[in-house]
Amino acid sequence: MSAYTSDIANAPQLTIPQFIDELGTNKITWMLFILLGLSMMFEGYDYAIVNFALPSIQAEWSLNSVIAGSLSSWSLMGLVIGGVISGPLADKIGRKKVLVSSVFLFGLLNLPLYFAQDWIVFSVFRVLAGVGLGACIPIVTTCFSEWMPSKRRGFFITFGMAWMILGTVIAGIVGGALCNSAAAASVIAGETELSSVQTVALPFLDGLHIDHWRVAFFIGFLPIIYSVILQFFMLETPYYYASKGQSKKCIAVLEDYERKATGKTVLAERLNPNHLLPVRPEKVKVSPLELFNKxxxxxxxxxxxxxxxxxxxxxxxxxxxxxxCGAMGYTYTLATISMAAAFIANILCGYVSDIIGRKRTVVIGFIAGAVCMYLRLRLHRGMAVCSAYNRDDSTGLHGEFRTNRYPANHAGIVSD
Structure with a gap:
């Protein structure tokens, strides 16, 4: 036996989290971070763009306020459905497959919105797209929790979720460029006739339109292309294979990870196929009711x-x-600035959580949010600044709580 082989044999064996921590932050960590982050960016854009296009839609289709307001809420119904089914599905077929499918789904279902001629068709496709949106968020959070080193996990999760806010910022920029909010507001208020502002011709559509709001949804078709990139470059998490008892696949993924990160497989040699997880999950069928046991x-x-x-x-x-913002006489710029400030706040939240802990950060965030909401009620012009601090990234940190509080074979279910 060579000295090298002897050293490997005598070295302490590693579990998955120890293996990831030993490798630390490396180029593959950043690759996964960017892949997952871009998924959240497209998610944020898809969710937010309807809110910036809504005044134009309301004006063009002559909708009342109740129906118009519902258009920004239909995707939330799909979000609930997607969140409920994504966890068990991810435990059954894998995190990667659910992530790729969800990104493909909400990208695909944006295209019909370009051609929609009434609010009913629009609503149906927003609900269906919401299923993909709802599946994407918890799976991305789970992947962050299962791939990122523990010392910097809080930063990566909150920074990763900040990509979603970046998507809303992009939606604000695109919406501001393509949507004529002033003309829409004038039509909605009854100050201007719709026919006098319908001056825009769009490809593949008959007649004239109030502005280019449909193009904003056509841009939302891009996640389909990105889902192909995810399929080729995203790695399945080793926790999934370990929880299914597929030790060989788990070790193969980790070997590939180490080889791409360092050019070697030294740490992979120390993985024990019989002890990949700190607490090996029992091979039993897990019911959602398990979350409510004592x-x-x-x-x-x-x-x-x-x-x-x-x-x-x-x-x-x-x-x-x-x-x-429109009702108060502001342009979309204020809402976009607020979202940009929230992006910065999310990143800071990650740094703080790694210093003082996740629980304290969430508690402080909610307290700060309550204070800012109160200030926003009292100071309308301070709305943008207050909004930034109001949006602490408790959702991202809660994602890590879900992964750390439950066994690996519960991870998908609790991600709902």
């Missing part, structure tokens, strides 16, 4: 309530801030 019920309720509150603030603001 061992997990407190964590489950705490995570669900916190995640619900975070999503209520995040999605609620994304849905109504553009319209609110």
């Amino acid at each position: 061992k997990y019920v407190k964590a489950t309720l705490g995570i669900w309530i916190g995640y619900f509150c975070g999503c209520l603030v995040l999605y609620g603001m994304n849905a109504f801030l553009p319209r609110l």
